[in-house]
Amino acid sequence: MPFLPEPPRRHGAAPAGPEVAVLLCNLGTPDAPDAPALRRYLAQFLADPRVVEIPKLVWALILHGIILRVRPAKSAAKYATVWMPEGSPLKVWTEKQAKLLQGQLGERGLRVRVAYAMRYGQPAIATTLDALKRDGVRRVLVLPAYPQYSGATTASVIDDVARWALQTRHVPELRFINRYHDDPAYIAALAQTVREHWQRDGRAEKLVMSFHGMPERTLHLGDPYHCECLKTGRLLAEALGLQAGEWLVTFQSRFGKAKWLEPYTEPCLVKLAQGGTKSVDVICPGFAADCLETLEEIAQEAREAFLHAGGQRFGYIPCLNDHPAGMRALARLAERHLQGWPLEAPHPDTLALQRERALAAGAPE
Ligand SMILES: C=CC1=C(C)c2cc3[nH]c(cc4nc(cc5[nH]c(cc1n2)c(C)c5CCC(=O)O)C(CCC(=O)O)=C4C)c(C)c3C=C
Numbered sequence: 270m271p272f273l274p275e276p277p278r279r280h281g282a283a284p285a286g287p288e289v290a291v292l293l294c295n296l297g298t299p300d301a302p303d304a305p306a307l308r309r310y311l312a313q314f315l316a317d318p319r320v321v322e323i324p325k326l327v328w329a330l331i332l333h334g335i336i337l338r339v340r341p342a343k344s345a346a347k348y349a350t351v352w353m354p355e356g357s358p359l360k361v362w363t364e365k366q367a368k369l370l371q372g373q374l375g376e377r378g379l380r381v382r383v384a385y386a387m388r389y390g391q392p393a394i395a396t397t398l399d400a401l402k403r404d405g406v407r408r409v410l411v412l413p414a415y416p417q418y419s420g421a422t423t424a425s426v427i428d429d430v431a432r433w434a435l436q437t438r439h440v441p442e443l444r445f446i447n448r449y450h451d452d453p454a455y456i457a458a459l460a461q462t463v464r465e466h467w468q469r470d471g472r473a474e475k476l477v478m479s480f481h482g483m484p485e486r487t488l489h490l491g492d493p494y495h496c497e498c499l500k501t502g503r504l505l506a507e508a509l510g511l512q513a514g515e516w517l518v519t520f521q522s523r524f525g526k527a528k529w530l531e532p533y534t535e536p537c538l539v540k541l542a543q544g545g546t547k548s549v550d551v552i553c554p555g556f557a558a559d560c561l562e563t564l565e566e567i568a569q570e571a572r573e574a575f576l577h578a579g580g581q582r583f584g585y586i587p588c589l590n591d592h593p594a595g596m597r598a599l600a601r602l603a604e605r606h607l608q609g610w611p612l613e614a615p616h617p618d619t620l621a622l623q624r625e626r627a628l629a630a631g632a633p634e
């Protein structure tokens with residue numbers, strides 16, 4: 270229901286916490302690795318017109334008539350193979366990232382509240398924004414955890430925040446980080462994880478950079494995703510001093526029958542093995558955190574396909590997750606986009622004055 274009355278703020282009452290918040294948003298994930306949870310999750314995810322861009326009615330028939338009958342059980346079995354004791358990896362990592370980002374921004378002397386939310390499932394973006402507002406937040410920097418912009422991911426987060434704003438009377442000041450695919454600290458963090466992997470396990474013949482795919486059509490419609498993936502790949506190769514032929518960009522997680530961005534990751538790995546490449550390292554730079562698509566599709570399925578086709582060594586390089594270099598990159602990114610907002614703790618005299626005024630206005634002690 271739009272425009273529910275919001276509790277008025279008492280004149281002079283000081284907000285309890287920081288006035289500025291960073292909202293780290295990721296895709297979302299099922300609540301449990303079982304078919305009912307998968308059905309709820311996929312029904313919300315795949316009904317998003319940003320994700321599946323075909324006429325609504327046709328898609329509703331396919332989604333409810335076929336996909337939601339077959340896919341939940343199959344996907345649940347895959348999730349079960351990567352589920353952590355604390356829950357789905359995507360959620361576990363995103364929650365940890367929000368905590369660490371809070372610490373990093375605090376260490377920089379910035380008075381900011383960090384929260385996280387999921388585009389699909391829980392905690393929902395709208396509920397989290399409501400809670401932030403209740404706590405006195407007046408400015409929100411939205412940080413979608415997608416280094417490369419795409420309509421299906423980044424824009425869908427923006428849609429969801431906008432939908433919440435449509436139903437909110439006093440909308441906070443909003444800022445969005447649309448991309449960080451070429452951010453030097455992000456590239457340096459990725460390069461560091463590759464070097465650490467090389468030091469630990471040795472260096473493979475080729476570095477495969479696998480990004481989540483998108484329908485090829487979206488590239489022709491002007492979605493910058495493909496170009497941004499290629500740029501991240503080139504910058505990472507440069508940072509590592511790799512020569513042409515030592516690295517390649519591929520696209521994974523094809524969904525449906527349409528043509529998606531090529532080359533496809535798994536067929537590419539099979540071709541490499543069949544062509545005599547004995548060892549590969551695979552990194553997934555488009556995923557801010559490990560999830561089903563990296564842990565199951567790459568570290569399990571793609572590994573098996575490569576080894577089965579004659580490859581001998583498959584190294585999976587984890588996502589940035591809670592890596593200190595990755596967290597520093599996110600903190601610097603947020604700090605840059607927070608510029609101009611009031612981030613310093615109020616002077617103790619100001620706080621005392623606010624408290625006095627609040628008491629005079631009848632606020633409880
Ligand atoms: C990182 C960027 C992502 C893009 C771009 C993206 C596009 C996209 N995805 C689907 C369909 C599915 N994706 C699924 C899982 C999934 N996708 C991303 C990220 C991007 N998707 C992540 C991080 C995850 C993992 C979530 C988790 O819980 O771990 C799934 C669900 C899993 C399954 O049933 O296979 C589907 C379906 C489309 C159609 C699309 C672009 C149009």
Ligand SMILES: [Fe+2]
Nearest residue numbers: 296481522562
């Ligand atoms: Fe996806």
Ligand SMILES: [Fe+2]
Nearest residue numbers: 522561562566
């Ligand atoms: Fe997948």
